[in-house]
Amino acid sequence: MKTHKLFENQSHSWLMFGRDDEKPNEIIDTNQYLVISKNNALLMDPGGIELFSAMLAEVIKQVPADKITHLFASHQDPDIISSLGLWDQALPSAILHSPWIWEGFIRHFGMENITYAPIDDDGGELKIDNVSLEYIPAHYLHSSGNFNIYDKEAKILMSGDIGAALEAVDAPIFVDDFVQHIPKMKMFHQRWMPSNKAKNDWVSRVRKLDIEMLCPQHGRIFTGDNVKRFLDWFEGLEVGLTGKNLP
Amino acid sequence: MLTEKFQNSTEYPQDVEYNYFVAAAVIAAKLDQATTIAQQLSLTASNARAVALRAGERAAGFRPLTDFIDRLAEITITASKKINHLAAILSKTSAAKVRADNAIKHFNIVFKKAVDSPFINSLNDAFEHCKINQDKLTRAYQRQISQLSDELAMLSSELRNAVILATLSRVEASQAGAQYQDALINVADNVEGAAGKIKDHIKYSQQVVSTLQ
Numbered sequence: 001m002k003t004h005k006l007f008e009n010q011s012h013s014w015l016m017f018g019r020d021d022e023k024p025n026e027i028i029d030t031n032q033y034l035v036i037s038k039n040n041a042l043l044m045d046p047g048g049i050e051l052f053s054a055m056l057a058e059v060i061k062q063v064p065a066d067k068i069t070h071l072f073a074s075h076q077d078p079d080i081i082s083s084l085g086l087w088d089q090a091l092p093s094a095i096l097h098s099p100w101i102w103e104g105f106i107r108h109f110g111m112e113n114i115t116y117a118p119i120d121d122d123g124g125e126l127k128i129d130n131v132s133l134e135y136i137p138a139h140y141l142h143s144s145g146n147f148n149i150y151d152k153e154a155k156i157l158m159s160g161d162i163g164a165a166l167e168a169v170d171a172p173i174f175v176d177d178f179v180q181h182i183p184k185m186k187m188f189h190q191r192w193m194p195s196n197k198a199k200n201d202w203v204s205r206v207r208k209l210d211i212e213m214l215c216p217q218h219g220r221i222f223t224g225d226n227v228k229r230f231l232d233w234f235e236g237l238e239v240g241l242t243g244k245n246l247p
Numbered sequence: 248m249l250t251e252k253f254q255n256s257t258e259y260p261q262d263v264e265y266n267y268f269v270a271a272a273v274i275a276a277k278l279d280q281a282t283t284i285a286q287q288l289s290l291t292a293s294n295a296r297a298v299a300l301r302a303g304e305r306a307a308g309f310r311p312l313t314d315f316i317d318r319l320a321e322i323t324i325t326a327s328k329k330i331n332h333l334a335a336i337l338s339k340t341s342a343a344k345v346r347a348d349n350a351i352k353h354f355n356i357v358f359k360k361a362v363d364s365p366f367i368n369s370l371n372d373a374f375e376h377c378k379i380n381q382d383k384l385t386r387a388y389q390r391q392i393s394q395l396s397d398e399l400a401m402l403s404s405e406l407r408n409a410v411i412l413a414t415l416s417r418v419e420a421s422q423a424g425a426q427y428q429d430a431l432i433n434v435a436d437n438v439e440g441a442a443g444k445i446k447d448h449i450k451y452s453q454q455v456v457s458t459l460q
Contacts, residue, residue, distance in 0.1 A: 053353045056370075057360035064369035089350040090373050110346060 001054045003062070004173055006213060006221070007154040012037040012131045014154055016215065017058050021169050024050060029169050030079050031217050033158050035151070036063055037129035042070040044149060044158055045080045045217050052083040056090060065090060070128060071114070073098040074160040075143030076105050080217070085110025097126060097135075099145030119147055136206065138162060140198035148206075155212035162202070163230055164188055165219025175220045178229045185219065186237070190246055193239035203235045267459055268341030274395065274452045275334035278327045281448045285323035288441040292316035295416075295434040302427040309419040309431055315412055316438055319405070323445055326402040330452075333398060337391040344388055347381040396456050403449050409442030 001020040007013060018031040032055060033044040041063045047055055059068065071094050073081040084106065087094070092113035098106060100118035107116070123135035126149075136148040141162050149158040165171075165185035175181045193199055214222040214230060222230045296313040299306040354374045361367050413435045420431035 053356035053360065056353070057357045057364075060357065060361045060366050060370060061364040062366075064366035065373060066369055085346060086350055086353055089377050090354070090370065092373065092376070 001051075001058050002173075003058050006033075006215070007151075007156060009153070011129070011153070014151070014156055015062060016173065016221070017055060019169055019171070019173070020051060020054050022054060023169070027051075028079055028166070028218060031215065031219075031221075033215060034059060034062065034068075035128065035131065035133065036067075037131045039067065040069045040128040041067050042072060042126070042128055042133070043068055044072045045074055045160065046071055046083055046087060048079045048082045049086065052086045055083070056086075066093070069094055070126070071096045072126075072149060073102070073106060074138075074148065074158075074217070075099060075146040076102040077143065080160075081106060082109050084114070088112055088114050099143075099147060101145035121145075123147060136209075138202055140193070140195040141202055142192040142194060150209055150211075152210065155210050156215060157206065157209065157211045157213070158215045160217050161192060162189075162234070163214050163216035163219070163222060164192075165216070167219055171220060173221060175222050175226050178222075178226050178233075181220065182233065187246060188218075189234065189237055190239050190241045196239055199237075199239055200235060203231050207231055268338060268345050270455050270459055271334050271338035271341050274455055275331050275338060277448045277452045277455075278331040278334060281445045282324055282327040282331065284441050284444050284448075285320050285327060288323065288438065289317065289320035291434055291437040291441070292320060295431065298427055298430045298434070299423075302423045302431070306419065306423040306427060306431065308422060309416065312412065312416050312419060315408075316416075316434075319409055319412065319438075319442070322405050323402065326398065326405070327445075330395065330398045330402065333391060333395045337388070337395060340384060340388050340391055344381070344384040347377060347384050350377050351381055392456060392459050396453070396460070399449055399453050399456065403446060403453070406442050406446050406449070409438055413439035413442070 001017055001022070004016045005013060006016050013036050015034040015036070016031055017034065018029065020029065023029065027048065027050055030045070030047050030051065032047050035042045035044070043059065068091050071087060071091070073084075073096060075098075081098070084096070088111050095115045095117050096106075096111070097117045097119055100120060103116050103118055119135050121137065121139070123137045126133045126135065131151070131153070134150040134152070136150050136157070138146045138148045138160060140146070141160075146160060148160055148162070150156070163185070165181065166188055167184050211227045212223065214227045292313050295316060296310065299309040299313060302309070354370065354377060357370065358367065358374075416435035416438060417432060420428055420435060423431050
């Protein structure tokens, strides 16, 4: 698994973990993100059970275990948080921040020690040390209870499944040619995202944010002008399609 | 394939190896079947009592035997329920043990992969806690298997009386006269048949338990 530093200033840093070449072929590749502040760290969408050992081994190279005080699960999917039962053993004092609607479901992954901090539908703020992170509601994109995390200081939006692409484990970390990238993400958004209304509402809210990096949970990160290109493309895309309706 | 073998046979298939947390569930299911048979045995006792009453003086010797059939059914039902409960607890312990074993396995991979990490020792406390939990579950697991084994042996021993009961029932049935003889011999056959089936389920369960010890 590779580790890539996305941002660093005096108060905190962002790391991305992914491109795990040891993962079984049948499992979708995932990106995990870590925000490290002075005394704490937040691990976002820590991944599936198959990924746990590789993830913990990488994370522990960056921070001691007792510094990882916060976990975030954007939604309830297995590739997001099915490793919870193991993190529960490794980080018994941690707090898991996740949409309120999924608490009773996510606990099925095994959670005896970690504390569940439910996120209201409207979102809110998570403060770790002096770093302020904002929960951006992204419901029905694709999950019915779903959040992104926005860091206005780093100008990073961790966008979960929005912007995701299905591609090889050795794919580059950043989108270089946006037009060439479209085929890798088009079907994913059309099939997985159920609501045009939810999509357009999200686009209009996210356009108001100052974003340098849009970081999805699968595939490549959008930077600079490609962020706007993605928002324009996503806004114009019809979603909620299946079978023969998929081009 | 496995399901078919499990459902259709009371003989323990030598080529089947249950995962240890599945084994506990298999035992619980077998004892559940034993409870159903014991409930049928209880009905047989009620039926025998009615026939013996109708037969009057000629079946006087049979009537006390119906109490023994009732008692046998009651013992079997009580013991089966207890064993079923023990097996359910064992199943829960086994599942928790699988999770604990799994966590240890993952920790060991991390210790190997991140051996050069400056923070690798920060996992020691969590690992120790997992080890303690694993040891606790292993001890509970062994204790529960032992309890289960003892209860199965006790029930098996009780069921030996069923053969004697069936023999005595046949002897008394022969005194009841032609009109009731067949019905009472049928009761004896039912007792023997039910006890045999329950014993088969117990034997199967004992063989499963022996693979866990």
